[in-house]
Amino acid sequence: MGVRLMVVDDHRLLAEALASALKLRGHRVLAAAAPSAGAADLVVSRAPEVCLLGTATPAEPGAFDPVVRIKRERPQVAVVVLGPVPSPLGIAAAFAAGASGYVRHNERIEGVERAMMKARAGEAAVDPQLLQGAFTELLNPAAQPDDEGARLLQLLTPREVEVLVRVAEGRTRD
Structure with a gap:
């Protein structure tokens, strides 16, 4: 028997397409929404x-507030983030x-579909490679910096960096 589910995504087209594909696979889609x-x-x-809940910005503060609310009011609903x-x-x-x-x-x-089935069964539904990459990055943060400042710093010339350091130190002249 198929899964009773809802698809919520930032992109309505994606939500509706995913809902249609899952219906064709025998699942009961209650709604597809933005x-x-x-x-x-x-x-x-x-x-x-x-509930398949899509987000374009998983690192943004508040991105998972809907998950918190759903789990608080309907703890039996398994939420899988897309x-x-x-x-x-x-x-x-x-x-x-x-x-x-x-x-x-x-x-x-x-x-x-595999993730939905695992989540419905009460299991964690996450690709092991995704977890391995996350653990590697968490344990070795210097190996994969995700700091926007570091990326922007790479765009500056050595002289621009020197001037920026002097300004940051409060020095405007040599």
């Missing part, structure tokens, strides 16, 4: 077994909010 102030309300009122290749903090934030899984946007439909 997130708005009412998306969490809709999930709470319909009480699906699984997102871009995340930072380790994004994955951690999703699970801390109560998500049951994390699936990258570039995953095939079979991977999404």
Whole structure:
């Protein structure tokens, strides 16, 4: 028997396409929606077994507030986050909010379906390679800096860096 689910994503076209593909695979899609102030309300009122919740910005503060609300009001709903290749903090934030899984946007439909089934069964639904990459980055942060400042610093010439350092130190002349 298929999974009773809802699909909520920042991109309505993606939500509707994913919902259609999952219907064709025998699942019962209760709704496909774009997130708005009412998306969490809709999930709470319909009480699906699984909610596929897309986000374009998993590292943004508040990105997983809907997950917190859904899990608080309907703890039996398994929420699987659909997102871009995340930072380790994004994955951690999703699970801390109560998500049951994390699936990258570039995953095939079979991977999404596997994640839904695992989440419905109460298992963590996350690709082991994704977890391995997250742990590697968390344990070796210098190996993969994700700091925007460091990236921008690479764009400056040595002289521009020197001037910037002097300005930061409060020196305007030699």
